[in-house]
Amino acid sequence: MRYDSPIAAVGNTPLVLLPRLSPSEDVRIWAKLEDRNPTGSIKDRPALHMIEQAEKDGRLTPGRTILEPTSGNTGISLAMAAKLKGYRMVCVMPENTSEERRQLLAMWGAEIISSPAAGGSNTAVRVAKELAAEHPDWVMLYQYGNPDNAGAHYSGTGPEIYADLPSITHFVAGLGTTGTLMGAGRYLREKVPDIQIVAAEPRYDDLVYGLRNLDEGFVPELYDETVLTTRYSVGSEDAVTRTRELLAQEGIFAGVSTGAALHAAIGVGRKAMKAGETADIVFIVADGGWKYLSTGIYTAPSTEAAVEALQGQLWA
Amino acid sequence: MAIEVRIPTILRTHTDGQKVVEGNGGTLAELIEDLETRHNGIRERLVEGGELRRFVNVYLNDEDVRFLDGISTKLSDGDSVTILPAVAGGATETAVGQRKGMR
Missing domain, CATH: 3.40.50.1100 (Rossmann fold)
Incomplete structure (x- = not known):
């Protein structure tokens, strides 16, 4: 694909099926590779x-x-x-x-x-x-309260996903500024009224909660709960496990918050399978693993050791 | 097989310091009643006027029960329930860089 400048190359990221991590042939999980943006993240x-x-x-x-x-x-x-x-x-x-x-x-x-x-x-x-x-x-610009944060996903991320996969049934993304879920979520619901919009929220261990006390009560101005169908809380252990599975089984090298989104995607996928439904679940790969290499979670000999390495750290 | 319940630090005074306990019940309300029989006082911390307290979050297999059926959410054997004090989402994007200082 050709662009007039590096900055014009933001967006238009690939959407790839994950054949090994999809729960079945009828319940498919797709990854939107936002690490392919110019500076390496959805931001x-x-x-x-x-x-x-x-x-x-x-x-x-x-x-x-x-x-x-x-x-x-x-x-x-x-x-x-x-x-x-x-x-x-x-x-x-x-x-x-x-x-x-x-x-x-x-x-x-x-x-x-x-x-x-x-x-x-x-x-x-x-x-x-x-x-x-x-x-x-x-x-x-204040990303937590700037409607143009969500607007970027309403005019970009959402339409790209819908164009590639009109059969989408679930959209899963991490919950930070909430811009991705609010913007892409609103667009996709207009096109697919019964779509499920699923948030994956990081859950830290008690030690980090202690340190994060002062962050309690912070809700980004952009957040509108009515856009969400449901909300998953994903612990460090599950986020690390999924990040490593994504690497080992599908060859995708992603940051830890992506593991959390994948965990929620697999969660909704299992529910769809139980209910005998077919599903096309899209989740966001927010960034690559580069900035998290120093945690050691990718090269740790076992998932247990990787979880240990991340103990007490913030990862999203 | 029972339901595994993860208890936050702040409520472990009711569980003799245990992080994980087991319980039974067809709904979350029944599970909390069952927990109360062995962990005196825990119901009071979780429930007010027949509903979950505002600053308590409960997750069924990691999914927030407020988006399911709240305290009436149905449970099955083998499910995992996590109880957490409420911490609002957000402000996480800026947090990644703090990792090293957090150790």
């Missing part, structure tokens, strides 16, 4: 769309500074797009963020402002909001 879609919509309505003009609380894929995507489009990019991220991520952001020219580790992303959001108040000329 290229909302990052680019949020920037372009802000340009369109005049909120973002040449020479301005983009500000975003993120230490993850969204920051990396925004930094790349900002670099190519000539904006200054400032990321607010917790001070204990890994060196790999700092380098990924820095290599696309993003400036990093550290927020205190305590409170994690909630604190980063608060610090970013304070900075936005101090610098009224800076533009905070």
Whole structure:
């Protein structure tokens, strides 16, 4: 496929059947490979769309500074797009963020402002909001509340999936900013009214919950529960197990949150099989495994050892 | 075969510190009644006015029962039930990079 620029190559990702992980010939599981985007994650879609919509309505003009609380894929995507489009990019991220991520952001020219580790992303959001108040000329796109985040999936991810697989019965994705589920979910339901929209939410062990106390109660402004048919809570052990199965059985090297989405996809697949239904289940491969290699989960000798390696860590 | 119930730290005072207990029941409500017979006080922590308490999440085979039939959700032998204090979704995207600091 040919594109006019690297940035134009966001989206149009492959949808692949997983013949070995599908529960049966009638209950099929399909993977939407979002790691094939320019910076390697699904976040290229909302990052680019949020920037372009802000340009369109005049909120973002040449020479301005983009500000975003993120230490993850969204920051990396925004930094790349900002670099190519000539904006200054400032990321607010917790001070204990890994060196790999700092380098990924820095290599696309993003400036990093550290927020205190305590409170994690909630604190980063608060610090970013304070900075936005101090610098009224800076533009905070704010992925958790920006309708153009979901809009990217309503106009991109959803239509692509429906064009490739009109027989889709279930759509499964991770629950973070909720943009993917809200946007693609709304589009797909318009086309397939009885489709099931399924969220896969990470569930951490007690230790991490203790550390995450201050994050309690944070619900992204984009979240609308009525879009969801159901919600799965996936523990670290199942997420790691599925991530390794995806690699071993289908050759797909994905991040740990993708394992959680696959676990939920297999869960709904088993229910469909029990009920004697046919199903075409699409789940999102949000990113590749590269940024998670240091956890050691891919090369651990056993799933037990991999789960042990991830103990107490955040993976989504 | 019974139903496996995973208990969060905050409720383990009712289960002598056990992380996983077993129970029986055709519905979630019946399971909670059954647990109460051996783990005194646990029902009070989970149920209020015949419904699940607002800040308690219960998952049947990882699926949130609020999207099934709530406290009336039907159970089968071999099912796995997980009880968790409610923590809202979201804010997870930014969390990946914190892994190293979390150890």
